[in-house]
Structure formats: structure tokens, C-alpha cells
Amino acid sequence: MSNEIRIISREDLPKWLDQMLGTFTVVAPTRQDDYTNFGVITSGNQADFDAVNTRMSPKQIFFPKTERLFGFATDRQQVKLDDTPQQITPQVLFGVRPCDARSIAMLDKVFDTDVYRDQQYVSRRKATTIVSLACKQLAPSCFCTRLGSNPADMAGSDLLIIELPEDRFAIGTLTPKGADLLTAADLPAQATAQDAQAFDKAVRIAQDTTVKPIDSDKLAAKLARIFDSAFWDRWHDRCLGCGTCTYLCPTCHCFDIADEAKNNTGQRVRNWDSCMFDLFTLHASGHNPRPSQRQHLRQRVMHKFSYTVDRYGQAFCVGCGRCVNRCPVNIDIREILDELEDYQGG
Amino acid sequence: MADPYLPYTVTIRKITIENAAKDIKTFELVFADPAQRQQFDFMPGQFAQLSVFGAGESPIGIASSPLDANHISFTVKKYPTGVVTTALHNCQPHQTIGLRGPFGNHYPLLDMLGKDIVIVGGGFAVTTLRATIRYLLHESKRSDFGKITFFYGARTPGELVYREEISTWAARSDIEVHLTVDHPDESWTQHTGVVPAVVTKIAPASSNSIALVCGPPIMVKYSIPALKDLGFAPERIITSLEMRMKCGIGKCGRCNIGSKYVCIDGPVFSVAELERLPQEF
Missing domain, CATH: 2.40.30.10 (Translation factors)
Structure with missing residues (x-):
């Protein structure tokens, strides 16, 4: 568990952020009309410490919706490539919910492999300290506990903040990077033994759940078995193929690569893509191995709950509930999981 | 890196x-x-x-x-x-x-050492098979492998690619070449009919042999049972797949068949491997 606990009052939280602003770019949940989203703050007061879940996940901090891979300039015969890396400055990602922090640890498995390292992603990860905020309450759409996680999960975080009674917060140190951020700050005070106990107790309470988590290995094997079954016959009936679920999902990471050019100069860019779209798998020859919405939806479920278990050893869903909340036709992944667990067909 | x-x-x-x-x-x-x-x-x-x-x-x-x-x-x-x-x-x-x-894996050249090689190609998908034949026929490599039998077909004679190079192969004694077309013209003197039928007719020996198949999906589909009937085990029939791809390095998420990415786990698979995957390609 955590090596060191510090304590800060609610009143001092924004001041701590102000201190960080001297050294870091700070990204935190900020209010925008009736929802919150991650944004760069210029004052600690702009951060929203009570937002249950931001509308967009923080994945775009590391894996932007669109990003330049390199620039090019061509004339008739010559090509000049410009691969100057983008300037990446030290930043703090503050107030991330543990489900989202966990999703970042999952994305690391995709983008930071021994064979092919995604340099821009890895540089941003290295330059970022993640400070998570344990959840006091779950939203109606939250289901992290079904994925074997909990509201004080430490995966992916450098520091984890847990709210204690009387508007005080305990900060647990999880990594050397987190420790560095704390060392640099003079605001969070040393915790008493009692506070440290309170932190550990809160973690235990968060872990003590009555929800039975899915057995991801068993589910992965079952999904592989029922690939061709009638289970997939109806979920897609109302799917519009809009891709909202994949864009909001903190672990969805599929992307497109395209060239943007005008007058012989341009750039190669990488954009978020979605398995919900026909074009996603369409060959130039016209052949499409996954032409229908039935296959698109099955691919999404299989990718999250079977293929990633095979490849990375865990289901790529953190139970944040964004896809449940924002699907325009109320396709609910929790219902699919429930029915999958009960499904007896082959 | x-x-x-x-x-x-x-x-x-x-x-x-x-x-x-x-x-x-x-x-x-x-x-x-x-x-x-x-x-x-x-x-x-x-x-x-x-x-x-x-x-x-x-x-x-x-x-x-x-x-x-x-x-x-x-x-x-x-x-x-x-x-x-x-x-x-x-x-x-x-x-x-x-x-x-x-990117990707390659034909199993180590497994092919000392074996007879049957190569079955169709249309312009013969490209990586051509790379393989050029490799096998190289003077420094040829003696590492047994008999080489090459089947290649297209709809019409004009759609057979690498014609000149293939005719130099046909003139050699260390590779047997069988060309076929669905629709011959008047000058056509070789086989007529689809590739799997020619494979069945010529019936290359399957003992100590390995088959590489690459072509249009329909040709691959019918060549596999033809080779199995000749005694080729699914582990000894090797094919290559194609998929829409972007990254080529197992990240962009679209070229999967089941949990395998064609870009890094393929494009070369044995039929035994493909039979264990969902039939979604």
C-alpha cells in the first residue's frame, strides 16, 4: 500500500494546485455548463473536486483526438519530412477518478510495448503525474466494482486522495513520481498515525464490496465460444453506429492515420477511429470482413472482454459508465454483461 | 527506439x-x-x-x-x-x-528446410509467393529445400503477372511450374480451369511437404480442401491474409481476427491456426 500519507484541508486544495502551477501545467475537471471536462487550469479555484465523472475521459491528455505524426513537403522528386517532436511540458493530471486512472494503466499496455513504443504517448505519460481522487459516491451508471475495481483503486495513479470527515483529505503516495510532487509542495501536512489509519480504512471499505465481479478469464473464454451464436442477434437492432461509446470510452484506443495536405505541404495525422463505422474495416477492393452493425457491436464487446484478456491479461473496461450514460439509444453494456453471464446457448 | x-x-x-x-x-x-x-x-x-x-x-x-x-x-x-x-x-x-x-511475420522458412515445397498462387496476390520463390531459387538457398512445385492461375492469360520471370522459372529443371487460366485465349497451351482443380489433377506429394497458398479468397477457400485431400495436414498448409490496416504495429485496432492482429501475429497463418479463429475475414 502507500508509503506515506499527507493531509490537506478542502480549503487548501486549490492553494496546493496554485503552488503546482508554478512548475507544471495542471489539468483538472472544470465545470462547463451542466457537465465537467478536463481542462488546463490557471488557478486552483477552477478545479471541480466533486465532479463524479467528467463527460470525456482523460485519455485525450495522452492520446489526443487528433495529433500530428510528422510534417512533409514535396516537390516533383524530393520529399522533406519534419519529425521535430512536439514540445511536451511537465504536467499534473489532477482529480482523476480511479476508474479513469486505471484505464490509463491499460492504455500503457497498448502504446508502450517493448517492440513498438509510441513515442508521443510515452513522452506525455512520462511528463505527467496523475493525482486521483477516490469517489465518495457512485453515479447510477457506475459499475467499476463489477470489473474487479473499486472507488479507491490505486492502479495508474501516482497519488490517491481520499476524503476524510470534516473536509479533510488524505493523500496516499503510490509512486516515486507522486512522492516528488508531494516533496515539492509545502501545503499538504504530515499525517498523524490516526489519519494514516483513516486512509487505510477508507481503502479497505472501498474494496469491501458486495458486488460479485465478473470473472474476466471465464467471460473471455465464453465470448470466444459464442462468437457465432444467436446472442448477437438483437443488441445491435437499435444501434445507430454513431461511435459515441467508443469516443467516450477511456480504454478505446483505435485510430486512423491520414494525410492532410495542401499545395504539396502537409502532415500525417492520427485520429480517433471507431469499430462502429463501416469504413473501419473496408478494404480498397470493396471487401469488408465486418460489414454490419451486428458485427460492429460484437467486435466492440469481444475486443473489450475477450481479445484484450487474451492479449493483455485483463478486460479493457473500467466501469466508468460513460457509454451507458451517453448512448443515444440506451444500449447498456451492463445488461450485455448480465446476459452474457447467464447465457447458455452455444 | x-x-x-x-x-x-x-x-x-x-x-x-x-x-x-x-x-x-x-x-x-x-x-x-x-x-x-x-x-x-x-x-x-x-x-x-x-x-x-x-x-x-x-x-x-x-x-x-x-x-x-x-x-x-x-x-x-x-x-x-x-x-x-x-x-x-x-x-x-x-x-x-x-x-x-x-511488418508482420513471414513464411516459415525454417520449417520448410529440407522439405518439398508446393506453392499455390492466384491473381496478383502471388506477390509474396514470388518473393519466396526468388529466395528459394537463389543459388545460396536452393539446395536447402526439396522439390518445388508452383501452381499459379488467373482469370485470363493477360492477368497472370510476372510472366517473363515465370517463364524463366519454367525453363529451369529445379522448379515445376503449372499455369492455369479460367478463360484461355487461342494461344494458350497450358492448363485450363481453376487453380484447386489443377492442384488436384497434378497431385503433388504431401509427405515431407509444406504448401504455401496465397490468392483471392475464393481460390484459397477451395485450395485448402484440395490440399487436405492430398494429405496435407492443416499445420502444413500456410496462407497469408490481408486486412485494412493503419499502424502495422498492433495498436490501431482494426485488422484483428479474434484476438490476433493480422499485422503483427500474421499476415502468415497456418490453416490449423485459422481454424481456431473466428471466421471473420
């Missing part, structure tokens, strides 16, 4: 029109920096991403042998809806394009 998205720049040295319909061309490429040819260390069966800057990238099988020291070549069919293949076909010699790779 190098940036896996940054291509080499390569110059088109030669363009060959390969078929009567003129929509298949072979591009012979040389590296702007010759040292990069050494870096580009590949084996037959692997592919690369070709790019025309401004149009985009497309995954194409490598058609030359790794033992072709100075250049590397790709045979590309132009599709009316294919942005990159069309842009490539509009390229002229001396133009500079992008090359990323090599």
Missing part, C-alpha cells in the same frame, strides 16, 4: 505494368540512404506500408526477395476507390515515396 510511424523515403527506380488491364504495376524502389536497405531487414511473406505523401498509406506485401540486395519491390493493384493505390499508380519513376516496415 525509432519512431514507428516515420517512413523511410525511397525513390521509384522502375515501374512495370504487369497485366493486360494495366491496373497492376510493380514498383522497384531504392532507399534514399543505401544504409537503410540494410536496416530494412525482412523475410519473404512480410509486408510494408507504402505512402504517397498527401494521399496516405497502404499495406502492401513485399514482392522482392531479401537477397535482391539493391532494391525492394512491390506489386500494387489499383482500385477505383483506393486513394493510395490510385496515387501510387499515378507516380512516375524518380518520384520519392514513403516506406514503413518491414
